[in-house]
Amino acid sequence: MAHVLVSPLNWGLGHATRDMPVIRTLLSHGHEVTIAACGSALSVLRQEFPDSRYIEYPDYPVPFSSGHLFVPKFCAALPFMLHAVAQEHATLEAILVKDPYDLVISDNRLGVFSDKVPSIFISHQLHYHLPLPYWPIEILAILVNQSLHERYDRIIVPDNPPGPLSLAGKLSRPQTDVARERVFFSGLLSGTRQIACTQDLDYLVVISGPEPQRTFLEKIILDKIRDLDGTGVVLLGDPKRPKATSRSGDWTCVSYASTEEKVELMNRARCVICRSGYTTLMELAELGKKRALLIPTPGQTEQEYLSWYYEQKGWYHSQVQDRLDLADDLEITRRYRGFPEMPKTTENTKRLYDELLAGYLE
Amino acid sequence: MDDLVVSGIIALVILYAGIVLVAYAILRLAGMMVQAFLAGNFLFFCGIVICIGAAVLAYVAMGLWLRKTGTI
Numbered sequence: 001m002a003h004v005l006v007s008p009l010n011w012g013l014g015h016a017t018r019d020m021p022v023i024r025t026l027l028s029h030g031h032e033v034t035i036a037a038c039g040s041a042l043s044v045l046r047q048e049f050p051d052s053r054y055i056e057y058p059d060y061p062v063p064f065s066s067g068h069l070f071v072p073k074f075c076a077a078l079p080f081m082l083h084a085v086a087q088e089h090a091t092l093e094a095i096l097v098k099d100p101y102d103l104v105i106s107d108n109r110l111g112v113f114s115d116k117v118p119s120i121f122i123s124h125q126l127h128y129h130l131p132l133p134y135w136p137i138e139i140l141a142i143l144v145n146q147s148l149h150e151r152y153d154r155i156i157v158p159d160n161p162p163g164p165l166s167l168a169g170k171l172s173r174p175q176t177d178v179a180r181e182r183v184f185f186s187g188l189l190s191g192t193r194q195i196a197c198t199q200d201l202d203y204l205v206v207i208s209g210p211e212p213q214r215t216f217l218e219k220i221i222l223d224k225i226r227d228l229d230g231t232g233v234v235l236l237g238d239p240k241r242p243k244a245t246s247r248s249g250d251w252t253c254v255s256y257a258s259t260e261e262k263v264e265l266m267n268r269a270r271c272v273i274c275r276s277g278y279t280t281l282m283e284l285a286e287l288g289k290k291r292a293l294l295i296p297t298p299g300q301t302e303q304e305y306l307s308w309y310y311e312q313k314g315w316y317h318s319q320v321q322d323r324l325d326l327a328d329d330l331e332i333t334r335r336y337r338g339f340p341e342m343p344k345t346t347e348n349t350k351r352l353y354d355e356l357l358a359g360y361l362e
Numbered sequence: 363m364d365d366l367v368v369s370g371i372i373a374l375v376i377l378y379a380g381i382v383l384v385a386y387a388i389l390r391l392a393g394m395m396v397q398a399f400l401a402g403n404f405l406f407f408c409g410i411v412i413c414i415g416a417a418v419l420a421y422v423a424m425g426l427w428l429r430k431t432g433t434i
């Protein structure tokens with residue numbers, strides 16, 4: 001039995017939820033898992049794996065902007081992030097001195113690697129996409145990424161290999177020899193699962209992501225759902241509010257839903273309206289949802305790229321937040337065909353364990 | 363010092379030096395254009411405008427070419 005340290009980044013719940021199937025697989029093979037995280041990521045994993053050991057392990061704040069100045073603000077935040085990453089790395093060394101570990105798995109935490117213990121990095125972004133005017137920074141980021149990837153023994157990319165089934169497009173394409181030598185395409189990894197239920201909801205609206213854009217979208221959506229025919233649920237995704245449910249006609253508004261409640265609602269929905277965050281998209285793929293409307297968070301270049309990419313592929317319709325016309329946009333979603341069939345999480349985690357993790361643990 | 367910090371600092375220095383250089387070049391060119399305009403040297407003024415236009419076109423074309431070839 002081996003001892004594994006799993007450490008997801010706490011920028012939203014996406015990193016924590018996609019690590020759930022990996023942790024579940026490790027536990028099912030009899031390994032001990034210690035989870036090192038902070039904030040909501042730690043809370044969610046604590047709920048899901050109450051018997052595991054936990055370490056409160058702070059990471060760094062999200063440098064998202066409130067408007068369309070993501071890139072300049074991100075550049076300005078880089079020195080602080082570098083300092084935080086160096087601190088994060090020093091903390092890891094202290095953790096590794098206290099307890100013996102056989103493997104370290106970092107989900108997008110750049111300082112979580114070690115020379116003494118095999119270290120694996122999980123990321124769907126081997127390449128950062130920036131708007132065209134910033135192309136020199138995009139090239140610089142390739143070099144920076146290469147330097148980061150060198151510190152890990154392997155990189156797990158929760159995506160299908162580059163090709164017609166790639167969910168992350170150019171973001172998951174390895175562009176340096178360092179990445180090509182280390183990469184393992186696991187296929188999608190999602191914390192959600194298909195459950196047997198009838199699809200009795202016409203729409204599920206998931207309003208998530210960083211503030212203040214979450215609130216802006218909430219206002220836009222609540223103002224426009226009255227124009228829609230059919231039943232629907234709006235998940236406000238705001239854990240700070242007291243848990244409350246309100247009804248208006250055929251629509252229900254829920255301030256916050258637990259992971260289990262969200263899984264059930266997603267399974268029941270015929271059409272999902274959500275941000276184009278990568279974890280949410282993996283959930284759509286896992287559940288085989290054919291109809292969705294994607295609304296990228298303004299200024300988040302990754303979400304904007306994924307929205308554009310899916311439009312090009314004919315998988316899902318996207319609309320920018322400020323130009324959202326819910327009735328028209330939902331009609332357009334009927335012309336899209338959803339993700340093609342692809343291997344699901346259960347199959348992917350089995351392959352991930354057999355072909356990669358077992359080599360470090362058995 | 364940790365080599366993570368060293369390589370990070372090098373990348374940041376390159377990034378910020380690039381931003382400072384571009385900002386300096388923009389200010390310098392703006393100053394030259396104003397001087398040329400006030401001095402009535404319209405040929406020089408137009409020359410600078412054409413050079414800026416060509417540089418912007420080359421910059422955008424380079425970005426598009428890198429996108430098209432899959433480099434970025």
